[in-house]
Amino acid sequence: MSHLNVKAGGISLKEPGILASGILDENGYSMKRILLEGAGAAVTKSIGIDGRDGYNPPVVVETGSGILNAMGLPNPGIDNFSEEITLAMKAGKPVIGSIFASNANDFLKLAEKMSDYGVAAVELNLSCPHVKGFGTEVGSDPALVKEIVSTLKGSISIPVWAKLSPNVTDILSIANAASDSDAVVLINTVRGMAIDIYARSPILTNRYGGLSGSSIKPVGLRLVYEVRKELGLEIIGVGGISTWQDALEYIMAGSSAFQVGTALWSNGRKVFSEINQGLESYMKEFGVGNLMELRGVAIR
Amino acid sequence: MSHLNVKAGGISLKEPGILASGILDENGYSMKRILLEGAGAAVTKSIGIDGRDGYNPPVVVETGSGILNAMGLPNPGIDNFSEEITLAMKAGKPVIGSIFASNANDFLKLAEKMSDYGVAAVELNLSCPHVKGFGTEVGSDPALVKEIVSTLKGSISIPVWAKLSPNVTDILSIANAASDSDAVVLINTVRGMAIDIYARSPILTNRYGGLSGSSIKPVGLRLVYEVRKELGLEIIGVGGISTWQDALEYIMAGSSAFQVGTALWSNGRKVFSEINQGLESYMKEFGVGNLMELRGVAIR
Amino acid sequence: MMQHVKILRKEIETPTVFSLYFHWDVKVEPGQFVMVWVPGYSEVPMSLSSTGKEKCLTVKMYGDTTKALNSLKEGDIIQLRGPYGKPFTRVKGKTLLVGGGSGMASMRPLINEESTGIVAARGQDELLFADDFSKGNAICVTEDGSRGIKGIITAGFENLDLKSFSMIYICGPERMLYAVFKMLHGKTENVEFSLERSMKCGIGLCDSCSVDGFQICKEGPTFSISEVEKMGEFGKTRLDRSGKRVFF
């Protein structure tokens, strides 16, 4: 599948589909298996300085055409994570370390450790919508985003990706603040919640969660398109991709590669290989030599 | 169905379900028929000072679990709309006039005319996501929202509802700015877009549109819950309601009544009567005398 | 949801009407329509003029979008969504098919040995599908008298025994439908009209096609004469693109 090769956010991928952060990427064996089954790279679960157990279940709710989650950033802490990366890297494909923190200093510490562990790039989680003091709370402040990105770019040698939130009034100002990064990753989950009428209660233990899956594809596409069109940044698209058509829409909206998360639930593990096959047939039918010829072609 | 009676946003409704603005409410005959079929009230299409044709089709796209639309606020202008309201009011139920403008002065003119035409309340469209100079552009500025709401409250005698957008970083500051209104209506559509991989182009003529339907129910629920919990405002919930269960979730999240739009497509015109029946059986099964006993019970 | 089909061939029907044939593996019944999107132009409702395995659109050129459709050729892609709407009721026995303008398009799939046609146009060049009827079964009506009866469509009914038809189907611009309606009203019950109004969404949301609270795109476009009879707006008023109520 040589013509599915892409260069995206400073790294080379044999296949353009990347496992999104937080889905089947806490355990190194899981990442390895998904990489061997057709993902071009894997982003780890977001890792912080200290370990966290996350929230009590219910931490996910099926909403019909999507998933709401409020995991609460469970993670073993950066010092306990090197083994999982080593395990995942046995697949011979890039592993990207996702990290979260509340200030530039901590982000830098995490990125340096990730770099030591051998990741191909770091992805800054500036967008988790459901944990106080992290994620969106950091990522909706352009000055802070700018500071974090430039601190990292000035200190580490591997590429830096900034993962942004759709839950903002003005994506362009945030994306602009992150423009020193090697790629912006759009989008994290959309704020939402679920209520049970028999329990008369929110379902998620955290009440609020983040919506992912097919439901949010139009939202992600729009933000990718807008940021690419207005700012010309390098983009990795994510949000509701479950078929090769979805992936192509993101490419045509301006993404250089794409990530898949919730579709591992809705479509199963075969999702990456099916997307690869579908992209290949489309390219064959319409005489497209390399996927990147289609990047941004829908922008007008 | 006497116990489905609610008082919401300063008006009394025999049934708690209201036809949402923009769906089958340009033509007075259409509103009348829907009111006779079980809606408790109808909000008109958003009407401005001057007539607009709206965008060229495609103006809607089916996304699988929702609808994207960018109608472009077609409307005949306030001076040409009285007949439709007269026609709709023949159903003997409240008609609410939706209006859009870019400043307080124009909003006031529109509200006064609507009031002359006999509407039970006006709903301020501070949230249409796809027309420059109107909607969200007005509704994401708290100072402007405050000015518009207080101008109207000081001048007209019918209730004023403020319809807000989900496409903001901080809903609480906007809702707070609208707190003089008789109700806040949450939510308008979520920004989104659709791309066609064969045309290699955005589908909507306006490129960007607003997402509605099941996809956005978790988003709407969350904003209703949050605004009710944090600010205690009177709320009319809207967004992805297509069953009585959905409606009840909105009530339990804190709405006093609810609106239905896209479900007229997905579930058909019977949606209002089916919701009414479902609410009645639930209330019977669990011994609920009046629907308002359930308002906000999920808030914790 | 948007779908795409590949044009198999194009046929010229009249100087202003052409047909585009394609395979589309979807069940369509006569009277149903699709929304055809021509990127860069607009999206317009079009009936299927062939509903078998091979489908067909028969298009009359009016404005930019229909002209842009005319520039498509074999192998090009058409984007469409549907099928939408309520089909014509199928009956056994003799049928009468009445069409003006591009109105014959939606009825072509109904043509069989037992059907009679009243086909109306300005001149003989513009008569659509008149020759698809069995020999002698097409009554042509032209405004300039260049073929068949000279006059407007209602003239075509003159020597017919209305009661002999199991069903009379009628499609064309609303003014024409209204003229036929007034003529048939009270005379026979087995009549179906296919209404045409400007359509923006095609799926029953936007209200642009509504007549008397009925969404033509969803509850129509076919309606029985008894349903049409109750429509206060039919033939009298409609909303323009902005939603302003205007008279026909």
Next chain:
Amino acid sequence: MMQHVKILRKEIETPTVFSLYFHWDVKVEPGQFVMVWVPGYSEVPMSLSSTGKEKCLTVKMYGDTTKALNSLKEGDIIQLRGPYGKPFTRVKGKTLLVGGGSGMASMRPLINEESTGIVAARGQDELLFADDFSKGNAICVTEDGSRGIKGIITAGFENLDLKSFSMIYICGPERMLYAVFKMLHGKTENVEFSLERSMKCGIGLCDSCSVDGFQICKEGPTFSISEVEKMGEFGKTRLDRSGKRVFF
């Protein structure tokens, strides 16, 4: 998606185990499980210990959530979602059902005249469903020797001809499964294990239940002995709630 069922009755099985019966009009196969939500507490995986028209949860009290379940009574509502997971393979002929702790719960629907049980517990009070087997078909193993063989579960296999069973099913804590695995390994192929790991999502997203890249909630919980054999993590390491790799 979250569903609700009404409790028909509750039965006390042992001092620490109880069963809740309910109607639930959903097809469930032995070995599948549901996620049971107790509002205000947590959401936990539970096998169905009855899979006919009447369904049943058989719960061993460990912590807050299972204790909260114990306070429910007839007429109360249980919130659950599922069924999830891959069922046991059904076979004809003699079967051996091996369970420790609440492990017998998922296997109760497999009990028939041809099945033999090895039921293990600390003491006789805690033996679960031993009396559901045909007379003489239950081999009890207790740590305190209060009933049957004194010892741990592997002792129950001693006088059995493994090859005489079409299938051996085993469910219980991983340490127990691992002990049985080591004993059976290389001796017979027709063995299925039902694995138990901490589960947060139940639908294959969160990775908390994964063993060697397999999501137990989706690709399991039942696995054949040949699948288990290839699992480097099985019986050795697991991730704790935070995702930290720990040893058994």
